[in-house]
Amino acid sequence: MVRPRPEEQPPVPPAASPIVAPASAPAAGAPAAVASVADEHRFLEAIAQLEEVLDELRGRAAEAGADRYFTECVDRLGAAVGGLTSFAGTVADAQARLDVLRSVIFQILGQVSELGDISDRISAMVGTIRKIASQTNLLALNATIEAARAGDAGRSFAVVAGEVRKLAEDSRAATESIDQIVTEVRELSEATIEVANSASEEVESAKSQVAGLSESVSSAVDDLHQVRRTVDLARGAAGELAQAVAATPRTALTSAGGRR
Numbered sequence: 325m326v327r328p329r330p331e332e333q334p335p336v337p338p339a340a341s342p343i344v345a346p347a348s349a350p351a352a353g354a355p356a357a358v359a360s361v362a363d364e365h366r367f368l369e370a371i372a373q374l375e376e377v378l379d380e381l382r383g384r385a386a387e388a389g390a391d392r393y394f395t396e397c398v399d400r401l402g403a404a405v406g407g408l409t410s411f412a413g414t415v416a417d418a419q420a421r422l423d424v425l426r427s428v429i430f431q432i433l434g435q436v437s438e439l440g441d442i443s444d445r446i447s448a449m450v451g452t453i454r455k456i457a458s459q460t461n462l463l464a465l466n467a468t469i470e471a472a473r474a475g476d477a478g479r480s481f482a483v484v485a486g487e488v489r490k491l492a493e494d495s496r497a498a499t500e501s502i503d504q505i506v507t508e509v510r511e512l513s514e515a516t517i518e519v520a521n522s523a524s525e526e527v528e529s530a531k532s533q534v535a536g537l538s539e540s541v542s543s544a545v546d547d548l549h550q551v552r553r554t555v556d557l558a559r560g561a562a563g564e565l566a567q568a569v570a571a572t573p574r575t576a577l578t579s580a581g582g583r584r
Contacts, residue, residue, distance in 0.1 A: 401548055401551060401552040401555065402552065404548055405545060405548045405549060405552065408541055408544055408545045408548065409545060411541055412538065412541045412542060412545065415534055415537055415538045415541060416538060418534055419531060419534045419535065419538065422527055422530055422534060423531070425527055426524060426528070426531070429520050429523050429524045429527060432516070432520050433517060433520045433521070433524070436513050436516045436517050436520065437513075439509065439513050440513045440514070440517075443506050443509045443510045443513065444510075446502065446506045447503065447506050450499045450502045450503045450506065453495060453498075453499045453502075454496060454499040454500075454503075456495070457492045457493075457495035457496040457499060458492075458496065460488060460489075460491070460492035460495070461489055461493060461496070463488070464485045464486070464488040464489030464492055465485075465489060467482075467484075467485030467488070468482055468485040468486060468489065
């Protein structure tokens, strides 16, 4: 048997090469495939959660009636503003009435002061009358004495002197009564002045409080106007949000998930 020479024998192909090469390819691509599946799963979960949120928003918008709620809020705020505005008018009217009352009190004080001046003048006149009555009484007494000295001739003169003396006594009594009345008028005038001054202070205090209340009401009205404008803006934003939510179809999210 003739054996071939070593250089004439055909080369033996490596048996392990076809097996090792295909096995190494799947081993290198496995982590990428697993990561892709995990990302897809997380994306689908995010889509499902977003769908739940949108469904909840749609349900709340439908149940709450946000636009109607905001409209009612605006109407109530408008009514509150109207009420406060009316109250502010009432406060302004009260302030005007207090001004009138203060003016009347000042007039009363002026008139009472004039009455006090008149009382002082009356007192001075009463003092003068009292002096005249005292002198008249003294003259009548002297005339009575002289008539008694004249005897029968002075008897008629004595009668006249007696009447004059009686008139002087009546005048003195009248001046005392007038003086008493003037004293009472003066005391009443002083009491009236005290009451008027106290009333004037109360009016000033009330006017100050009313002025503060008027400022508070005006500030409250301004605040309510601001709140109303804010509610209007919120209503507009809520309407836009509701429209945006309603315009977001569920199929868009589903198709986005399918494209993944």
